[in-house]
Amino acid sequence: MGKDGFRCVECNEKAPELHRDYSNGILKITICESCQKPVDKYIEYDPVIILIDAILCKTQAFRHILFNTSLNIQWKLCVFCLLCEAYLRWSLLHGTEQSSDPADIIRYTKEWEFYGMFGLAALELSAFCVAVLLFLMVVVGGLQGATLDLRLLLRALLLSCYGKVLLIPAVIWEHDHSPLCLGLIKMFVLTSNSQAIRVILNSSRRLSLLAVCVGLLSETCVAQASEKLLWSAQDILTFD
Ligand SMILES: [Zn+2]
Numbered sequence: 001m002g003k004d005g006f007r008c009v010e011c012n013e014k015a016p017e018l019h020r021d022y023s024n025g026i027l028k029i030t031i032c033e034s035c036q037k038p039v040d041k042y043i044e045y046d047p048v049i050i051l052i053d054a055i056l057c058k059t060q061a062f063r064h065i066l067f068n069t070s071l072n073i074q075w076k077l078c079v080f081c082l083l084c085e086a087y088l089r090w091s092l093l094h095g096t097e098q099s100s101d102p103a104d105i106i107r108y109t110k111e112w113e114f115y116g117m118f119g120l121a122a123l124e125l126s127a128f129c130v131a132v133l134l135f136l137m138v139v140v141g142g143l144q145g146a147t148l149d150l151r152l153l154l155r156a157l158l159l160s161c162y163g164k165v166l167l168i169p170a171v172i173w174e175h176d177h178s179p180l181c182l183g184l185i186k187m188f189v190l191t192s193n194s195q196a197i198r199v200i201l202n203s204s205r206r207l208s209l210l211a212v213c214v215g216l217l218s219e220t221c222v223a224q225a226s227e228k229l230l231w232s233a234q235d236i237l238t239f240d
Contacts, residue, residue, distance in 0.1 A: 005067075007039075007063055007067040007068065008032040008037070008039045008040070008063075009039070009040050009041065009042065009060040009061075009063040009064050010037045010060060011035040012063065012202050013033070015030060015032060015033075015040075016030075017030050018030055018039055018040045018043050018068060019043060029041070029043070029044070040063075042060070042061065042064040043064075043068070050064065050065070054192075057191060057192060057195045059198070059199060062196060062199040065159065066152070066155075066156050066159070066196065066199055067199075071159065074154075074155050074158035074159045077158065077162060077165075078125070078161065080165070081164035081165060082118055082122055082125065084164060084167040084171055085117075085121040085164060085167060086114060086117040086118035086120075086121050087114070088170055088171055089117040089121065090113060090117045091171070093113070093117070120223075123222055123226060124222055124223050124226075125161075125219075127215075127218045127222035128216065128219040129154060129158075129215070130218070131214050131215045131218030131219070132157060132197070132211050132214060133154065135211050135214040136148060136197070136201070136211055137150075139207065139211075140203070140207075146201075149200075152200055153197070153200055156197065156199070157193060157196060157197070160193045160195065160196035161189055161192070162192070163185060163188040163189040163192055164185070166185045166188070167182075170182065170185075190212050190216065193212050193215070195208070197211050197212070
């Protein structure tokens with residue numbers, strides 16, 4: 001991190017450092033010049049406490065993770081979440097189709113269906129991110145004239161999708177998940193997304209919620225369109 005690369009987790013003011021290392025082995029937490037509180041109290045905290053505060057969507061915890069750490073696992077996390085989502089969709093697809101024909105079971109094991117689901121999940125996530133970023137570029141960059149760090153925003157969006165990891169229990173206990181449970185996971189991920197946008201832009205809650213809604217709309221449209229495309233492709237294949 002360069003000079004002023006850090007932020008005070010309490011007031012969002014820029015700070016040159018989080019702590020000062022004195023040569024005799026004494027570390028002292030930097031106090032924010034603006035609010036007179038520690039710049040980042042979380043550097044002393046256990047990662048579990050930070051995670052709990054992030055789950056509770058606390059602004060301070062989000063500022064700590066997004067500004068004051070160099071956590072760079074967003075792409076790995078993204079692929080991992082997409083794999084979980086793909087497997088869940090793939091198993092749901094087969095759970096609804098009841099067939100006693102053994103040939104069908106062989107057909108179901110075809111890997112390309114799983115990769116297809118992975119591709120679809122990736123496409124929907126891309127549609128979400130692109131729509132959110134475009135919306136923010138127009139509203140914040142265009143209308144308000146502020147500069148947007150798209151790389152930082154994308155990292156925040158991908159990292160705040162960590163709630164999708166909750167799909168793992170749904171994957172493990174394949175038949176125990178309900179639409180309500182999946183809906184709650186979706187709500188949690190969207191709330192985290194909204195909080196991440198709010199923290200990065202230091203904007204109002206309304207703007208970040210609006211951006212997430214635009215993203216969700218785009219994601220739903222892409223999902224509907226690809227579903228229709230798949231159905232028509234399936235129709236053509238079965239007619240042959
Ligand atoms: Zn401060």
